[in-house]
Amino acid sequence: MRYFDKLRKGSRLHRATIVDDRTFSIQPAGNGSNDLGAFQRVAQDTVHHEGEDGYRIPLKNLTGSIYDLLVIKRD
DSSP: OOHHHHHHHOOSSEEEEEEETTEEEEEESSSSHHHHHHHHHHHHHHHHHTTTTSEEOOBOOEETTEEOOEEEEEO
């Protein structure tokens, strides 16, 4: 399974909201500082993989150094 498809499924660290077959967002699984820290790692990994499978990531709603929402759209 490719990274893009894994993100769409969600995990214990993030939840995914599907917009359409090519666009979705990911958010932290909870609101606590541990949840945000765990999601930061997911977000950094996602940004690291950006472009690998042909998707781009506009970043929205940045709170300090913690990403609290990523919108991912496949070209």
